Amino acid sequence: MTNNCLLPDKSGYTQALLLERESFFPEVPKMPFTVRCVRTTNEFDEFMELAWYCPWFSFDTETTNINPRRAELVGMSFCWCPEEAWYIPVQCPQGDSCLPLGLVKPYLRKIIEREDIKKIGQNLKYDKIILKNYGINFNGIAFDTLIASYLLDAGSRRHNLDLLAKKYLNYNTIHLSELIGKGKHQLSTKDVPLECMAAYAAEDAWVVAKLAPLLYAEAERQGLLPLLEHVEIPLISVLADMEYNGIKVDLEKANALQREFEHRMAAVLDNVRLQTNDRFNPNSSAQLRAELYDNLGLPQSKTTPRGEASTDKSVLVELAKQHELPKNVAEYRELTKLNGTYVSSLPDKVFFETGRIHASFNQAVTATGRLSSSDPNLQNIPARTEDGKKIRKLFVAEKDHVLISADYSQIELRILAHYSADPRLQEAFHSGEDIHAAVAAQVAGVPLDQVTDSMRKAAKTINFGIIYGQGAKKLATSLGISKEQAKQFISEYFKTYPRVKSFKQSVINGCRRNGYVTTILSRRRYIPNINEPDGPDRWEAERISVNTVVQGSAADLLKLAMLELDKLFQQKLLTAKMLVQVHDELILEVPSDLVNHVIPFIKATMESAVPLSVPVVVDIEYGQSWGDMKICEQAANNRSL
DNA sequence: GCATTCTGCAA
């Protein structure tokens, strides 16, 4: 048996670590099941014989790195009965031996790729990406404890296997770092003794196998099975593909833009320091506070949550009327923000192997059912300002490809119209006119052609405000009108759309009865404060309940659309790739010569994913980069396929 | 180093 473990030459550090490990390392922990560690071909034969006839198993990979695109496979664990769990190492510490990956891979591939052997696990999106790196298609994903736990309690931010084991099984998992007496950060899986790794890895598979029936039953009790089985579980594979695909970044353009921003930052900073002192840091709110309010004596308006005088952008914009410093500081801050967060950090995020950014799309984070994005967050790339658009232009299509942006038009307002069944709001959507202008006309009781820009702007603000539960005060500040005017406007709005008001009330009433609200696909969110006595906590709970129905239903709709698109691409054998999801928008990449062919399909598929009682409209654009896209007229003329 | 606060970007 060959040793497949490729430890680098031992540095003094590694040597010390290994010595320390030997003295610290206690016995392999006693597990409540048999750990079967596969180290010989005979053992592997036995494993394969059992696995081949299994209707299902729980599965977990052990890897060297937390980032799935850069991780190396260390081993895999399997469990299909409560009495034993298997670990198949493919890398192990020096001095030990295990079967080489090349030997076991062809056999494991057969069971992992078989659709009819169902797999369960914790965060299988991760395992799917790892396996894809090794050329293995992970098929037959049937259940995921991370996703199930999230559906049961979307309000909880953490769904660790350790926590789930404690919560549902009252079982304390072992921790590798404790076992070998090392901190998490010094831990390298290559230094973990094989017996220990086997116990740890097998335990994860075993815990998942124990947890799954409990979580499944609870999901069933709460009516979450259709959402789980038909939406969230299939979505795992779609998200894994998106992360695997990544999006290309033009690094030369990124460097040029970074130089431009840094040049402008330096100029503005010089200017600011002439007005203050040569060590002044405009990004320090404490320093800026002292300068603006103590030295210059400018008037304080807003405060931070802790009662300090605020120095945020809205304050600076206001003070800019009186003094030049706040204007320059605001400009400096904007530039450092854009450069630091979105430009100078981009090259670090690009994988040299692919030239692309492979961000994570997390399925178990938000309270409403939306996805979230991280490492980096591709859902908050600037869009509004000119400088922001320059940043979007850094995200480009592969050679001979184009990026397509497919954007749901006003999806949350359409869902509001659908749920409330308000006749005039629905009519506004059926008319196909610009919705903000249509609302402005209806609320003011004037024909559409008499709607002014400021009327439309007010309608737009209130349209969004309704979804968030905005009050007169906020509306007044965001529109720059008096509180009385704002109050009047809100009252006119609800007079025009009375069913919107009753919809909000019925959501709140239902939430008070049940303790939770549900979305269009029966997703739940528990809202603990909804039955508090009248006060700020209760009001917040009421806003959250209404917002969750609208935002969460839009999220459901997007998820279904992504699944339908994925199905479409597979069935029609279209070489289109989904790259990014931004809540109501999808970015896709297709070969240039396919664009005109696929766009009508994409549009039709997305618009019919979840039929509402108002039209659902998807706007399609395409171009060489995310920031430089043209509206697709052909799609606009080809609405019904 | 880690956690908190403030700030600001998106839908």
Added chain:
DNA sequence: TATTGCAGAATGC
């Protein structure tokens, strides 16, 4: 009585 996120910089422990 404005929702949902992620992340960088500054700051304090």
